[in-house]
Amino acid sequence: MSRPILIRTIALLIAALASVGGAWLYYRYIAADAPVWLDSARAVLFLLTSFWLVWGGTTGVIGALSRAPKGVAGPVTAPSGLTAILVPIYNEDPAATFSRIAAMNRSLIAEGIAERFHFAILSDSTSLEVAAQEAVWFERLVREPMSEGRVFYRRRERNIGKKAGNVEDFISRSGAAYAYALILDADSLMDGATIGRMALRMDADEQLGLLQTVPEVIRAETIFGRLMAFSSAYLSPYFARGQALMQRQEGPYWGHNAIVRVSAFAASCGLPVLSGKPPYGGHILSHDYVEAALLARAGWKVELDPTLGGSFEEGPENLIEYAKRDRRWCQGNLQHRRLIAAPGLKFWSRFTFVQGIMAYMASPLWLLLLVTSLIAASIPDQRWWVQHDDAMWVLAAAVAVALLLPKVTILVRGALDGRNGQFGGTLRVALGVLGEIALSTLLAPIMLCLQSKAVLEILLGLDGGWPATRRDETRVEFGVAFAASWWIVVTGAVTLAVAIALAPGLVPWLLPVTVPAIAAPLLMGLTSLSPKVRWLFGTAAERRPTEVMLLQQRIHENWTMQGPDLPEAGLRADGHVLA
């Protein structure tokens, strides 16, 4: 048995045993007084939800306990394959996006490898005003050093197939000119050395079809944004390490900050339009997971490397923007149910689809567990918690262990190997982890409601589409927060009222869920504020920004101060054509 299969088996067994054992204990307690059919239903719900909870925690613990993989260090040489760095954009801020490209370009020049990398900005912008600005700022960008013949811009009039279609359009027109393509998002930023190393890895391994980095969220300003950034910088690498150990050569692709072998991608990843209408039919929304599965199906290696630092992105700064993005991902993941049985896929690819679906289905299942528990509590002889109060504590402790064990393990590991020093020391990091746990616990009921609503909408056949991400949206006014979450307030209040009326003994256990739900508008607004005190949730990148981060900041500041020069009309001497 190979090592990844052994680790997967152990992890699956732990999750299965823990969830079956937990469900059995749960059933024993709730069915102690005259079991009813509701008890069986609740036990099944407990089994389904706790399996994925334990599975996630196990991945983190495996990653935290694993030996640190050796990263690649030393100078970077020019790779033999030519790489196209693709930047698909859709109604973004062009000055910000193009300043990132300029910074990456200068970083590649500093490494002495720039001539092996071209940049292709692939615009699907539908706003004519934004498209006009893109043209203006592109003229500013091509004045950067060594940009002639290396920096290109293309805008599609119709964004057929959205981002996947955008990349496919590039490959079908220009793909044969490149060995590799580094696919980015508009908010991606990568160190030149990291980009170089990724291309060298592709040179060195002819079977490597895709190499994915673990992007770190940077430039977060609000409490919510900083929470996400801290989690991605401090905790995610270990979860990713656990994932990588299990997935090995059938790894994930997250759609950005990853390099692909163009010939492999072109031959294997042409996505069809699924039969039927959205949300389950039509263009594949979450195309990245499918492309990874197709590459693995064709025999290519798909690897995740958490040791490759220097890979950054920006994240949503408030819960509303997060929820919009999450809605899109939810629809994309649920659409994958059509593909679980697709011909020829590897087992782990199919499991990854199921995992992605359950990441969202778990929320309505937890909600259903809550509702059935309240219904059961209305039955006169079903007051099992009165005689078995200790059972509630045992179950609560078990859930807490599943949630907290990976984070505590990571904290202890960081103290032992010195990683906590990069984040300001163990005490500061411990406070950060505690803060992350506290804030996540407060926000969890709101996320539960939002995800359950998203799943319900999709199950009812409502297509959420692909709303543009508003990356510069930070502060959420109370009125906006209330408009977005009044139904969560009502849900929390009704739940609490029913519990008080039917099962007063359960009320203390429901407060951690109902109180945050009732306070949803306040929490949404408060977490969208920018804190004056920034030592909490501080990350290594914030304490010591990398060269490319400082470059991008300087370039963006200069550009926005000076403004772009207006381009001359007509044909340029270097052959660029203006519309």
Next chain:
Amino acid sequence: MKHQGLEFISGLPDAPLAMPKQVLERRRTSMFGALRAMIAAFPRFSA
């Protein structure tokens, strides 16, 4: 200036590479479809 549905192009290499659509759905054969296929297999006679 428009070119093949692209409003603004800037010197991207002209190097097409085919990207064939992959099969992701299993074909479900209906009774009607099977009957059509059978009829199509019979030789045709022109007047």
